[in-house]
Amino acid sequence: MKNVLNRVVPEGFTPFQGANALITSKQHKKLDPIVSTNTSKAVDSISRLFDLIPIKDSMTLSFHHHLRNGDHVLNMVIAEIKKRGLKNMVLAPTAIFPVHEPLVELIKNGQVTSIVTNYINGPVADTISIGHLSDMLIMDTHGGRPRAIESGELIIDVAFIATPTSDSMGNGNGIEGISACGTLGYTMSDLLYAKHRVVITDHLVDHVKKVDIDGKYVDYVIQVDRIGDPSGIVSGTTKPTRDPIQLKIARDTIKLIDELGFIKNGMSFQTGAGGTSLAVALDLKHKMMERNIKGSFASGGITGFLVDMLESHLFENLYDVQCFDLDAVKSYQNNPKHIAMSASTYGNPMDDPIVNKLDVVILGATEIDLDFNVNVTTDSSGYLIGGSGGHSDTAFGAKLTIITTNLTKSRTSMVKDHVTTITTPGESVDCLVTERGIVINPRRTDLLQQLKHSKLNIVTMTDLYQKAISMTGIPKPIKLSERAVGVVRYRDGSIIDTIFQVGGKTS
Numbered sequence: 001m002k003n004v005l006n007r008v009v010p011e012g013f014t015p016f017q018g019a020n021a022l023i024t025s026k027q028h029k030k031l032d033p034i035v036s037t038n039t040s041k042a043v044d045s046i047s048r049l050f051d052l053i054p055i056k057d058s059m060t061l062s063f064h065h066h067l068r069n070g071d072h073v074l075n076m077v078i079a080e081i082k083k084r085g086l087k088n089m090v091l092a093p094t095a096i097f098p099v100h101e102p103l104v105e106l107i108k109n110g111q112v113t114s115i116v117t118n119y120i121n122g123p124v125a126d127t128i129s130i131g132h133l134s135d136m137l138i139m140d141t142h143g144g145r146p147r148a149i150e151s152g153e154l155i156i157d158v159a160f161i162a163t164p165t166s167d168s169m170g171n172g173n174g175i176e177g178i179s180a181c182g183t184l185g186y187t188m189s190d191l192l193y194a195k196h197r198v199v200i201t202d203h204l205v206d207h208v209k210k211v212d213i214d215g216k217y218v219d220y221v222i223q224v225d226r227i228g229d230p231s232g233i234v235s236g237t238t239k240p241t242r243d244p245i246q247l248k249i250a251r252d253t254i255k256l257i258d259e260l261g262f263i264k265n266g267m268s269f270q271t272g273a274g275g276t277s278l279a280v281a282l283d284l285k286h287k288m289m290e291r292n293i294k295g296s297f298a299s300g301g302i303t304g305f306l307v308d309m310l311e312s313h314l315f316e317n318l319y320d321v322q323c324f325d326l327d328a329v330k331s332y333q334n335n336p337k338h339i340a341m342s343a344s345t346y347g348n349p350m351d352d353p354i355v356n357k358l359d360v361v362i363l364g365a366t367e368i369d370l371d372f373n374v375n376v377t378t379d380s381s382g383y384l385i386g387g388s389g390g391h392s393d394t395a396f397g398a399k400l401t402i403i404t405t406n407l408t409k410s411r412t413s414m415v416k417d418h419v420t421t422i423t424t425p426g427e428s429v430d431c432l433v434t435e436r437g438i439v440i441n442p443r444r445t446d447l448l449q450q451l452k453h454s455k456l457n458i459v460t461m462t463d464l465y466q467k468a469i470s471m472t473g474i475p476k477p478i479k480l481s482e483r484a485v486g487v488v489r490y491r492d493g494s495i496i497d498t499i500f501q502v503g504g505k506t507s
Contacts, residue, residue: 026321029348030150033192033217041170041221046080046200049220053196058088059157062194065095065119065187065321066162066174068142070232071164073200075102076224081111088115092156094145094186094343095387099232108132115346116154118142118387125384128485131501137384137486139377139499143347143355143393144491146189153493159194161187163213164229165236166201170218173210175333177203179227182302182332184325186214187316188342191217202227212340219485234325240282240305241275245435249404250279252456253362253433254287259454260447262360262400263287267295269315270355270394271362273324276404280362288314299315299346299354300390303339307331310338319354321346321390341440347393349491355390363391365405365432368418372426372441374403375419377488380412382480382502393491395428400447407434410476412466415461420478422497423488436467478502 041454043049055061063074074093079102081089091111096115101123106112108127113129114135128137140148148154156312164179166172170490179202191197191213197212198220241247257263268298269284271277282305288295289312298306299319305329311331323329331338347353355361365374366385374395376386395401405414414434430447432439437459440447451458483499488497 004033020456023193031152031193034195035216036197036219039158041218042168043220043222046076046222046224049198049222050080050084052220053158055086055158057086058090059149060090060092060155062156062159062190063091063093064184064190065093065097066164066181066184066186067228067230068095068230068233069097069099071097071099072226073160074100076200076369077160078103078106078112082106085111086112087111089171091114091440092116092154094142095119095389096122096124100124104202110134114138119389120144120387121385129383129502131481131483131485133485136484137499139387139488141347141388141393141484141489141491142186142343142390143349143353144493145488146342146344146348147350147491148493149189149193150348156190156194158196158198159190161191161197161199161213163199163201165203165205165208166199166221166407167205167208167215168221170199170213170215170221170265171208171211172201172213172215173198173208174212175210175329176205177201179230180329180333181228181230181233182329183320185341185346186343187213187323189344196220198222200224200227221434230326230329233323233329238276240279242469243275245406246276247279248435249406249433250276250283252438253280253402253404254283255456256362256402256431256433256438257284257400258287259456260400260450263291263293265293266291266296268357268359269295269298270300270358270360270398272364273301274364277304277362277364278305280404281309285309285312285314299358302328302331303399304328307338310335319346337405347390347491349393349396353393353397355394358394358398360402361394362402362404363395365414366405367414367416368403368429368432369416369419369426370465372429372432372461373419373422373424374424375421377423378421378499380416380420380425380475381478382420382500384499385399388488392424392428395424396491400431402431402433403429406435407436407464407468408472411472413465414471415465415468416495417465421488421499425490425496432461432464434464437464439464
């Protein structure tokens with residue numbers, strides 16, 4: 001396990017103080033899954049469920065984000081919290097999107113006081129950035145979250161599992177029904193280890209074609225009119241960029257991967273859904289087809305573009321923790337080589353995860369600094385705009401981790417003296433590719449040796465920084481409050497940075 005030194009930790013802060021204690025990697029021990037003893041699982045409404053459990057003040061409720069910005073379930077539950085006047089609730093959704101704006105009111109009035117998540121943007125993120133959350137925001141990684149749940153560090157009282165299709169016993173999947181969203185990988189640790197597990201579906205059937213949610217772990221089943229809008233799952237541009245600068249970055253990235261010898265039979269690969277990332281994947285596709293190369297797998301959140309590579313026989317399998325578009329949903333429905341995996345299988349550092357088997361991962365950056373630390377959690381003003389997701393999980397696990405970004409955007413340098421917030425520690429980052437040069441982390445002396453005679457424009461991070469500030473000038477330091485509003489946790493539970501309040505008044 002890689003050592004990550006704590007950067008800044010709020011004085012006296014311990015995640016889940018009281019009921020849960022921070023468990024280090026050396027103390028990790030997986031708990032036994034909880035099998036349901038309920039024989040009558042049907043509940044006629046969310047309101048009735050609150051009475052039945054019962055759901056009380058200060059409980060921890062979890063959710064997943066496979067419907068992303070089309071999710072309705074979190075909003076249904078917080079409406080019931082609001083109606084009942086419950087207080088000091090802890091929410092643990094895997095991600096929060098603009099659709100979850102109704103949560104803002106509950107944060108401001110003290111009904112929701114703490115949030116544990118892997119990614120957050122939109123109105124809820126802005127509300128927390130300016131200091132309205134009375135307790136702490138805890139930002140985990142996609143792999144760190146199942147580690148925390150399975151070790152008993154994050155204790156979930158009630159898990160709400162949005163399930164596009166279910167039978168009356170809670171056996172379900174994400175491939176049937178009007179809200180089909182594909183794989184349900186982020187639900188699995190909650191399903192196995194939460195005290196109460198609730199399937200919420202809008203498509204109740206007598207027989208489920210494929211069982212991804214095992215009913216033996218489910219305590220309650222609720223049928224509602226609609227769990228969400230699948231069109232909201234689309235992430236990123238879903239098409240390769242046509243921007244000439246980003247196309248140059250993509251071409252140079254493929255040249256770099258090729259010169260380092262990674263484009264070969266059996267290669268494994270992951271990239272995101274942004275335009276530059278998909279342009280890299282397109283160039284990789286052409287190289288693989290030209291050379292008749294077949295990779296072992298592509299992984300992560302899956303796009304239609306990676307589905308196309310699978311169907312072109314360029315990869316043996318896709319390992320999918322969530323579908324990023326409807327083409328990926330259709331592929332998971334029909335192609336047995338498109339394989340679902342849990343978030344734990346994907347990124348849990350205690351379980352020899354898929355990320356540790358990656359050859360190459362392509363990642364983005366909001367900022368990167370002279371020590372190769374990457375920020376995708378906040379913008380340069382300190383406002384929350386995202387989170388690690390699988391960023392630091394894959395950066396650690398892959399043999400070659402490449403960050404791609406324009407050197408400047410909107411007259412702002414993407415290379416900083418120090419990033420505003422560390423999402424991924426620099427020791428996990430191998431290369432940075434910009435339109436004005438490629439930087440290799442000095443730690444990777446092996447890569448530098450391989451590229452000794454390369455015709456690629458290999459520069460130092462200081463060179464890039466100087467080029468950038470000669471164009472943009474040195475930015476004025478931002479002023480942040482001394483009040484901490486959240487922490488960033490590494491995949492092993494280490495706290496690697498603190499998120500501080502930005503401008504605005506709390507109420």
